[in-house]
Amino acid sequence: MLDNITNPTTAPTRPSRKTEDLRTVAETARRPEHRYGNRPTMKDVAARAGVGLKTVSRVVNGEAGVTPDTERRVQEAIESLGFRRNDSARVLRKGRTASVGLVLEDLADPFYGPLSRAVEEVARAHGALLINGSSAEDPEREQELALALCARRVDGLIVIPAGHDHRYLEPEMKAGVATVFVDRPAGRIDADAVLSDSFGGSRAGVAHLIAHGHRRIGFIGDQPRIHTATERLRGYRAAMEEARLDVEDSWVSLGPTDPERVREAVTAMVSGPEPVTALFAGNNRVTVTAVRALAGREHPVALVGFDDIELADLLGITVIAQDAAALGRTAAERLFRRLDGIEEPPAQVVLKTTLIPRGSGEIPPPPSA
Amino acid sequence: MLDNITNPTTAPTRPSRKTEDLRTVAETARRPEHRYGNRPTMKDVAARAGVGLKTVSRVVNGEAGVTPDTERRVQEAIESLGFRRNDSARVLRKGRTASVGLVLEDLADPFYGPLSRAVEEVARAHGALLINGSSAEDPEREQELALALCARRVDGLIVIPAGHDHRYLEPEMKAGVATVFVDRPAGRIDADAVLSDSFGGSRAGVAHLIAHGHRRIGFIGDQPRIHTATERLRGYRAAMEEARLDVEDSWVSLGPTDPERVREAVTAMVSGPEPVTALFAGNNRVTVTAVRALAGREHPVALVGFDDIELADLLGITVIAQDAAALGRTAAERLFRRLDGIEEPPAQVVLKTTLIPRGSGEIPPPPSA
DNA sequence: TCCCCCTCTGACAACGTTGTCCAGGGCCTA
DNA sequence: TAGGCCCTGGACAACGTTGTCAGAGGGGGA
Numbered sequence: 001m002l003d004n005i006t007n008p009t010t011a012p013t014r015p016s017r018k019t020e021d022l023r024t025v026a027e028t029a030r031r032p033e034h035r036y037g038n039r040p041t042m043k044d045v046a047a048r049a050g051v052g053l054k055t056v057s058r059v060v061n062g063e064a065g066v067t068p069d070t071e072r073r074v075q076e077a078i079e080s081l082g083f084r085r086n087d088s089a090r091v092l093r094k095g096r097t098a099s100v101g102l103v104l105e106d107l108a109d110p111f112y113g114p115l116s117r118a119v120e121e122v123a124r125a126h127g128a129l130l131i132n133g134s135s136a137e138d139p140e141r142e143q144e145l146a147l148a149l150c151a152r153r154v155d156g157l158i159v160i161p162a163g164h165d166h167r168y169l170e171p172e173m174k175a176g177v178a179t180v181f182v183d184r185p186a187g188r189i190d191a192d193a194v195l196s197d198s199f200g201g202s203r204a205g206v207a208h209l210i211a212h213g214h215r216r217i218g219f220i221g222d223q224p225r226i227h228t229a230t231e232r233l234r235g236y237r238a239a240m241e242e243a244r245l246d247v248e249d250s251w252v253s254l255g256p257t258d259p260e261r262v263r264e265a266v267t268a269m270v271s272g273p274e275p276v277t278a279l280f281a282g283n284n285r286v287t288v289t290a291v292r293a294l295a296g297r298e299h300p301v302a303l304v305g306f307d308d309i310e311l312a313d314l315l316g317i318t319v320i321a322q323d324a325a326a327l328g329r330t331a332a333e334r335l336f337r338r339l340d341g342i343e344e345p346p347a348q349v350v351l352k353t354t355l356i357p358r359g360s361g362e363i364p365p366p367p368s369a
Numbered sequence: 370m371l372d373n374i375t376n377p378t379t380a381p382t383r384p385s386r387k388t389e390d391l392r393t394v395a396e397t398a399r400r401p402e403h404r405y406g407n408r409p410t411m412k413d414v415a416a417r418a419g420v421g422l423k424t425v426s427r428v429v430n431g432e433a434g435v436t437p438d439t440e441r442r443v444q445e446a447i448e449s450l451g452f453r454r455n456d457s458a459r460v461l462r463k464g465r466t467a468s469v470g471l472v473l474e475d476l477a478d479p480f481y482g483p484l485s486r487a488v489e490e491v492a493r494a495h496g497a498l499l500i501n502g503s504s505a506e507d508p509e510r511e512q513e514l515a516l517a518l519c520a521r522r523v524d525g526l527i528v529i530p531a532g533h534d535h536r537y538l539e540p541e542m543k544a545g546v547a548t549v550f551v552d553r554p555a556g557r558i559d560a561d562a563v564l565s566d567s568f569g570g571s572r573a574g575v576a577h578l579i580a581h582g583h584r585r586i587g588f589i590g591d592q593p594r595i596h597t598a599t600e601r602l603r604g605y606r607a608a609m610e611e612a613r614l615d616v617e618d619s620w621v622s623l624g625p626t627d628p629e630r631v632r633e634a635v636t637a638m639v640s641g642p643e644p645v646t647a648l649f650a651g652n653n654r655v656t657v658t659a660v661r662a663l664a665g666r667e668h669p670v671a672l673v674g675f676d677d678i679e680l681a682d683l684l685g686i687t688v689i690a691q692d693a694a695a696l697g698r699t700a701a702e703r704l705f706r707r708l709d710g711i712e713e714p715p716a717q718v719v720l721k722t723t724l725i726p727r728g729s730g731e732i733p734p735p736p737s738a
Numbered sequence: 739t740c741c742c743c744c745t746c747t748g749a750c751a752a753c754g755t756t757g758t759c760c761a762g763g764g765c766c767t768a
Numbered sequence: 769t770a771g772g773c774c775c776t777g778g779a780c781a782a783c784g785t786t787g788t789c790a791g792a793g794g795g796g797g798a
Contacts, residue, residue, distance in 0.1 A: 039544045041784055052748035057786060065746060082540035087520040088466065089784035091457045092753050099500070099521075108486035108694070110479050110679065117477035120503060129517065131468070131500045134489055148498060151456040152468075171451035175408045288680060295683055310479065311657065311680045314664055325477070410754055421778035426756060434776060458754035461783050740798085747792080758781085766773080 040081040049077035060085050091153070099123075100156040100335065101149030102132040103142055111284055111307060111324050112160070115182070118328030119158055126336050128155065137226075139163025150177055156335045158182055158328075164225065166191070178338040182331040184227040185348065192338075194331040194349045196322040198228045198306070201353030202235025203242075205304040205320045206280050208355060210243045213364050214278040214302060218251045218269040220262060220290065221282025229254060232282050232306055251276055262289040270294070270301050277365035278302035284309050291317060291360075302363040308356065318361025321354045409450040418446035429454050460522070468492075469525040469704065470518030471501040472511055480653055480676060480693050481529070484551070487697030488527055495705050497524065506595075508532025519546055525704040527551055527697075533594065535560070547707040551700040553596040554717065561707070563700040563718045565691040567597045567675070570722030571604025572611075574673040574689045575649050577724060579612045582733050583647040583671060587620045587638040589631060589659065590651025598623060601651050601675055620645055631658040639663070639670050646734035647671035653678050660686060660729075671732040677725065687730025690723045 042056045049056065051070060058066050059074040066074075077083075091097045100123050104112045120130045131149060135142035142162040146169060149157060156178035159166075164187035173179050173191070181193040209217050219236045222229035233254065240247050253265040266289070269276045279294075279301055281287040287305030294301050305312075308321035330349055411425040418425065420439060427435050428443040435443075446452070460466045469492050473481045489499045500518060504511035511531040515538060518526060525547035528535075533556035542548050542560070550562040578586050588605045591598035602623065609616050622634040635658070638645045648663075648670060650656040656674030663670050674681075677690035699718055 043784080046748095053784095054748055054750095054786080055746085058747090061786085067746070070746080082544070084516070084520055084541070086461075086522060086784055087517075088457060088460045088522050089753090090786075092455075092461050092755085092783090093785050093787085095753075097457065106486065107476075107489060108483040110482065113479065113482040114477040117475065117503060120476060120501075124502070129500055129502065129521070131498055132489075133493075133498065134486060147453070148456075151453055152498070153455060153457050172453070175451065175453075291680070291683060309680065311660070311678065311684060314660060314684055315680060412754080415778095422754095423756080423779080424777055427777090430756085436776065439776080455754055458783090459756075461753090461785085462755045462757085464783075742797090743795090745792100745794085747790105749788105749790085751786100751788085753785085753787105755783085756781100757783105758779105760779085761777090762775105763777105764773105764775085766771105768769100768771085 039086070040083045041086070042083070045074065045077045045081060045083050048081060049073045096155055097153050098127055099129045099131055099152070099154050100158065100332075101146070101152070101154040102130055102158045103135055103145050103149070104132065104160040105137050105162060106134050107132065108134075109284075110310065113324075115324040115328035118325040119332045122329055122332035122336065126339075135160075135162040137162045137223075139165075143168055147172075155339055156180070158331050158335060159186075160184060161186060161227075163187060164227075178335050180331045180335045180338075182327055190346050192331075192334055192346045192348075194327055194334065195351065196228075196327060197350050197353050198231035199235040199238070201306060201320040201322065201355075202232040202280065202282075203239040204235075204353070204355050205306065205318075205361070206236045206239035207242070208318070208357070208361055209278045209280065209302055209304055210239060210245070212278075212302065212362055215245055215365070216248075216251070216274070216276040217245075217278045217280060218253070218266075218276040219280045219282065220253045220265050220269075220286050222254065222257050222286070224254045229282055236280055254282075257283065257285040257289075259289045259292075262286050263293045266290050266293040270297070276301070278304075278363075281305035283307050287312075287317065287319070291315060299366050300363050302361055302365070304355075304361040306353075312356075313358060316359030318358045319356050321356050323351060326351055408455070409452045410455070411452070414443065414446045414450060414452050417450060418442045465524055466522050467496055468498045468500055468521070468523050469527065469701075470515070470521075470523040471499055471527045472504055472514050472518070473501065473529040474506050474531060475503050476501065477503075478653075479679065482693075484693040484697035487694040488701040491698055491701035491705065495708075504529075504531040506531045506592075508534075512537055516541075524708055525549070527700050527704060528555075529553060530555060530596075532556060547704050549700045549704045549707075551696055559715050561700075561703055561715045561717075563696055563703065563720065565597075565696060566719050566722050567600035568604040568607070570675060570689040570691065570724075571601040571649065571651075572608040573604075573722070573724050574675065574687075574730070575605050575608035576611070577687070577726070577730055578647045578649065578671055578673055579608060579614070581647075581671065581731055584614055584734070585617075585620070585643070585645040586614075586647045586649060587635075587645035588622070588649045588651065589634050589638075589655050590621075590623045591626050591655070593623045598651055605649055623651075626652065626654040626658075628658045628661075631655050632662045635659050635662040639666070645670070647673075647730075647732075650674035652676050656681075656686065656688070660684060668735050669732050671730055671734070673724075673730040675722075682727060685728030687727045688725050690725050692720060695720055 042053055046053045046056045051074060055066060055070060056074055059071050102116060102119055106112060116132060123130045133145040135145060139162045146157060146159060150172045158180050160183045161181055166186045166189045169179060170189055179191055181191055185193040206217060219233060221233055224230055237247060255261050279290055281290045284307035287309060290303055305317060305319045308319045312319055411422055414425045415422045420443060424435060425443055428440050471485060471488055475481060485501060492499045502514040504514060508531045515526060515528060519541045527549050529552045530550055535555045535558045538548060539558055548560055550560055554562040575586060588602060590602055593599055606616060624630050648659055650659045653676035656678060659672055674686060674688045677688045681688055
């Protein structure tokens with residue numbers, strides 16, 4: 001898949017007796033035009049400056065032991081040739097790439113933007129670049145991406161898991177790729193993870209609704225194979241149980257979070273003879289669709305959503321906020337501590353969530369209910 | 370800056386007469402523990418499988434010319450050693466990295482998430498990975514990032530410029546780094562660019578307000594050194610001029626888009642003896658703050674914002690929408706066409722914007738005005 | 739004057755992979 | 769059975785950089 005590095009349809013090796021001919025072909029093939037566009041190398045710089053290769057290397061890397069005069073000559077040669085060090089070669093030689101990989105679900109999701117940015121900032125502070133890819137919630141794609149990053153020899157990997165089995169990363173981790181999971185724990189391996197308190201947050205949100213008088217509360221969440229989805233459902237059930245409220249099957253809906261599915265689920269729960277009076281939305285996408293679906297209903301339905309959303313303050317949406325940037329930052333810091341050689345057993349860090357009441361969660365149930 | 374690839378404080382080269390000693394030191398240093406964690410190489414695989422190096426390479430790359438039996442032996446060796454090809458070395462040898470760089474302003478900005486994702490998808494379709502970095506609107510950081518990416522020998526570069534002088538990229542582009550600018554044009558060099566129609570969109574938005582009866586319209590935009598900011602202001606002025614409306618100095622405010630500054634600007638414009646009756650917001654961040662600042666005012670102020678925003682439909686905010694994903698996709702496609710060797714003169718592609726009326730832009734001015 | 743040491747410099751190998759080319763063996767044909 | 773061809777496999781160099789080490793040159797002390 002991620003494999004089609006140019007395969008420049010090599011000239012058919014038709015045999016020939018004349019070595020000169022072959023030599024010519026070889027020479028031509030050896031320097032295809034787009035090979036780095038024939039960029040100057042340190043060797044070229046050295047030749048131009050009339051110094052040795054290693055001296056150029058020293059200048060480029062600011063190592064000590066070069067006379068000012070020599071350094072100047074080298075610098076001039078660098079300037080005039082437009083030389084730029086080839087970090088690919090450097091990486092090969094040094095064994096560290098100064099880059100980390102981030103596998104997330106969807107870079108376009110407003111939840112992951114700040115997370116990714118936070119990781120990037122920490123990486124930058126450590127002089128590393130960030131390569132990121134979206135798994136689109138597809139375990140196979142997650143694996144493909146993560147392994148491609150390992151093949152690039154990223155120093156570390158931050159993964160927001162789509163799948164539930166990460167044993168495929170074991171050889172990589174053993175080989176020294178620092179790995180931290182975020183937002184969801186790793187499956188079937190022992191690894192660092194940084195999570196939000198989905199269970200606790202959800203329980204608090206549902207308890208909030210119960211405290212405002214609701215007894216019939218619906219839960220709409222993501223697909224059950226996603227860890228946070230089931231954790232949040234667990235929080236919902238826990239809160240209901242603690243209030244000694246039964247949960248009817250029709251009050252719970254897990255599944256894809258596309259608008260159509262969510263809209264249907266919302267409509268089903270708030271209609272009928274015995275509708276729910278409040279909804280708990282399992283993530284930002286669900287919340288958004290729920291708000292749209294509920295807008296303009298005559299009997300307002302209370303709503304609490306997991307994840308904060310831009311403009312939620314203006315719309316008065318009560319949410320359980322998690323700090324995406326903090327997730328990313330914490331994970332990245334842990335990653336770099338590992339890269340700095342600190343040995344600790346793998347651990348899970350759980351970040352607290354915050355209930356932000358803004359109105360939608362404080363709507364009381366209709367008197368009839 | 371991006372330079373601190375491990376510098377493993379080399380053992381002080383204290384001179385010694387005993388060559389054996391030095392040899393030992395050298396051997397130890399040659400294989401520092403964390404050098405790829407001593408990963409197996411093709412050589413190791415070859416030894417284990419009892420075949421030649423090149424044969425392993427052939428198997429790994431799925432090249433023809435290996436007997437099924439040999440292939441099986443090699444595969445087994447790969448499995449049992451946990452071998453994974455080192456793409457760093459591959460890249461060095463092949464000259465193409467199958468990766469592209471994306472320099473944007475802020476990955477956490479909801480406008481850039483979809484853009485970045487779109488670039489990623491196109492890259493993925495071409496078997497390339499995406500390295501991205503945020504310039505934080507700092508020209509120096511943009512340059513640092515772009516050049517670091519070039520040093521990594523990315524095949525191509527997509528840049529959302531923060532600065533106005535991109536001559537620093539000329540040697541890179543000459544050396545074959547395909548480069549496409551997005552959202553804003555390149556400065557002082559001739560290069561591909563994919564833009565939204567800031568001028569036209571802004572003009573249409575302001576004309577929309579004028580058509581609804583407004584005569585006193587304010588413009589709040591980003592810093593004047595940002596191309597889109599001045600283009601949108603130009604669109605504002607054009608619309609006003611076409612309607613033969615004078616623009617008072619106090620109606621125009623350009624500057625940083627942090628909430629404090631924007632809030633002050635909004636307040637200043639809508640207060641006083643002769644307030645504006647409508648506002649045009651120069652980008653998503655301004656729009657958001659403007660909506661907050663205007664919320665709860667007794668006399669509603671009309672508002673049109675540049676960039677669509679999540680939930681804007683529910684809040685009834687009229688916007689000039691641009692398609693961030695299309696920007697990214699178009700730019701990436703152009704990039705890969707260049708990488709495929711298509712030679713065309715650099716061109717600017719301008720994508721249309723869409724006016725989406727949702728209410729806030731259709732509020733008439735108060736009768737008194 | 740000679741020797742030692744220190745500073746600066748460059749030759750060389752190595753990083754792990756792939757492209758080129760050659761060799762050996764099996765098979766087919768004459 | 770010999771000759772030629774194809775198929776498979778391997779030796780080797782090269783990609784561009786950095787670490788090691790040795791040599792050249794100069795200065796200072798004995």
